[in-house]
Amino acid sequence: MDTHHNDHGSDHGDGSNYLNATSGIWSWMFTIDHKRIGVMYTFGTIGAMMLGGLFALLVRLNLWVPDGVFDNNTYNQFFTLHGAVMVFLFVIPGIPGALGNFVLPLMLGAKDVAFPKINLLSLWLWAIGALFFVAVLVTGGIDTGWTFYTPYSVTNDSSMVFAVLGAFILGFSSIFTGLNFIVTVHRMRPKGMGWFNMPLFVWGIYSTAVIQVLATPVLGITLLMLAVEKMAGLGIFDPSLGGDAVLFQHFFWFYSHPAVYIMILPAMAIISELMATFSRKKVFGYTLVAYSSIAIAAFGFLVWGHHMFTSGQSAWAGLVFSTLTFSISIPSAIKVFNWLSTMYKGSVRLDTPMWYALAFLWMFTIGGLTGMFLGTMGTDVHLHDTYFVVSHFHYVMVGSIMFAFFGGLHYWWPKMFGKMYNEFMGKLGAVLIFLGFNVTFFPQFVMGSRGMPRRYANYLPEFQELHQVSTVGAFILGIGVAVGVWTLFSSIFLGKKAPDNPWGGTSMEWETATPPIEHNFHDTPSVKPVYDFSPLVYNEATGNWDRIAEESGDNHG
Template identity: 55%
Template sequence: MKETTLNGEQPPNGDASPRGYLEAKGFWSWAYTLDHKRIGVMYLYTTLFFFLLGGVFALLIRIKLMFPGQYIFTNQTYNVLFTMHGALMIFLFIIPAIPSGLGNFFIPMHIGARDVAFPRLNLLSYWVFVAGIVVILFSLIRPMDTGWTFYTPYSARTAADVTTLSFGVFLIGMSSILTGLNFLVTIHKLRAPGMTWHRMPLFIWSMYATSIIQVLATPVVGITFLLLAMERVLGVGFFDPAKGGDPILFQHFFWFYSHPVVYVMILPAMGIISEIVPAFSRKPIFGYNAIAYSSVAIAVFGFFVWGHHMFVTGMSSTAAIIFSLLTYSVAIPTAIKVFNWIATMYKGSITFESPMLYALTFIFLFVVGGLTGMFLGALGADIHVHDTYFIVAHFHYTMVGGTVMGLLAGLHYWFPKMTGRMLSEKMARPAWLLMFIGFNVTFFTQFILGFEGMPRRYAEYPAQYQALNIVSTVGSWILAAGILIMFANFVHGLFRGPPAPPNPWKALSLEWQTGSPPPTENYPEIPTVTDWPYGYAGKQT
């Protein structure tokens, strides 16, 4: 990277204003912006809003589950609540948050570009996303009760407004495709002089892999929802056995998208961890090539394993055996990453500022989530715990313990760069501790509940499971307290935080070599890159 290291002074940024890209004010300066940084910030606000809303649904679900029988809500309301929790969290928060939010902001900055390849397409993708949200909220008039997976034949027959919600998701998917396409072209075409593929930050490798999945997998779910809508509106029998269709075919199509998309959720988070671990260990990343190629390998292998969601649905045992074997292939590149992060930390000068705390939490919780996924990939074990709370615990360990912790690591790491202000470490640490404790109390108990046989999705359960359910609900309150303190810290930092220097963490990637917040054009001059961004001890290992 550039020789200059900036530890305190603002570099000459071309803009007269110290507020950089945040200088222009007013609604239209945001709504019409073509600046990738502003579009990224709009995505972050939107997705974090739905994180909080989905979280409120989760808290309501947990309160109801303190009691085995019907309590507070009718069972139908409970069905709607868990459907909306799933659908909002998946489609409006966890899929777009890192790629469209942090990815939009930092891909051009990381590769030394002034913007993405197609800035207008970028703005279009945001407003298509908003249109999708409006349609999804419109569907709440007759709210969905199918679970976020829309399984047929129930989804083809229910009176709930499946057609509207699936059209909303169709639009969200279109936005996702446009963003992925934009990033692919940006990474191919706009790298600064000297930024070869093997000098790119690992976040870019992971975003490249993510974009491949977005472009290749998302059209499949779009078409599937179109087929579902045709079945509901026109009565064409694709999935309903009464009309000559095959309900399991819907699951094949759905998971052909929805399994690869879990890597849309996790790969960008892994990219963030690959940036933070070397910066806070003051050591060059260990195994750069292995981490980079494993991102692409995860993206490709992720397409071969969708059948593992369907072991107990009546799929042929031949297919089940093939998918079970293939599922294990994804574990290899994932483990490669974890071992390389640990090797990077080995004998490093590790400091525990809040980004590193979240990064370490990611590694710990994601390993638990990943290894329990291996239980589920095994045919026999899966039949025992399928559709129990074991699954719920497993994917919350990967999605919250993994993706959300990665997002929060990234937000704490890049907050000074995005806003020009520092967060309070005094607030960040207790917030992190509460979240760590609350998360494990909530979800580790669900591993036990699942193993003991408590089924997921049901509103009522046998009284024998009540004690652990109360523990889990109390855990959700501790988790929520941590999240509230963290958001209070964000708000406080945004308005009252002390001004951030350009490079508070003394990191080496390009975005830290310009002002905080960056000027509109990112760099006064396009930088020339001479080295990789991980030369912390001066040498490449």
């Protein structure tokens, strides 16, 4: 068979790549290479995930017995820090920061993002924001819940100003990342790549970036007002100072609901890539999937009031929010059906990333459908602020977003580090995470509906059995995550050398060396029809998917 290169001829010639081109700590801390920034985000957000996970295990440990293992105040700090660390340090920045940064410019055949220095600033702001959260820990912790609801957060005498300023700074990190990606997608697409010839990952990251830029400033303003109220005693949200307690919830959710889409759209973006590559077919209804990302981003701004059906908000306002909430369920359903149909008549390969992708489909279905119980006003009244809600958003944030993050990591890891991980261990991790996750969270639906409120340090004995099942699940989940992370990291030292294109992906990141050279490409690869799998054939000897030379010229010198 006629192939134009193999995996030995595709590097710089001297074996240099972006990892070893320069060395020393400063070459990393002041790098403006999007790939190195992506790698640092990867390590940072995985670290944040492990810290948040540790708090989760402490929360679950406390709930082993009805009276709790820790005192109430300690428990309240655990669940607050679990939520704040996971949301602000892991789930929001995770996929765009780690995989978006690494992959997006490569997919566009570009040398970097549009503003490499601002990209470095984003990373630095993330790190500074993380330090503020460390300061929260050191100065006594917070117990407001990650939502900082007023007036409790204002009257709270703990170190919550640090947390608020930390979240404020992380907001700017997010805004700069979004700004960068918007400009990159608009200005740096290669000649010949129209909007509807972009990989769906680019579409997803682009929609996310739009929300990051438009919604995050509202969080910044809100948190600043909260800090001013707390430090200067200005009455904004605290009724005892003449403020309005519910106003905060409007402001907070005006950001934090779109933030859910900041989290889920990049996850969906990954799933589109995985479903196509491992089914060896173009995503079914590509155009509709692309438009549905934009639709979800747009509708996402108009649904915040569904967090407030019991707050005393007018019933008619509630009706509007309920309506808009259902309107967002349709594009989400479309995506699921389209991903499924992508497998139809495909050639489905079940490598580790695909295990995560299929688990995502299942978990996102449950997470999405249970959202309807909460978007429906009548049923939300009973379920609001119970474990049903806790379970629902964990099916979205863990069952969907974390699964997609892991799927994406297992997919692009060989490209990032040039090593293949152990396939058996990868699958073992996926299975343990899937089992542990469902054992943890499915019982929480039942608990919530039966009458278990959330954020309770202790509870009625009738819920003990379900709480114990949930706690056992959480520890299985913890082991699964440890196995997954170990599998990836150990591959850097133990793994076999990865070929350029181990999965047969069609987008441009697979056409450069593994790991990529510092400037990504010697020559910009030619633009081909998106998700065209026909020129790729598997080479048993090298484990690489070779591109049959239809066009002339060697892209790798």
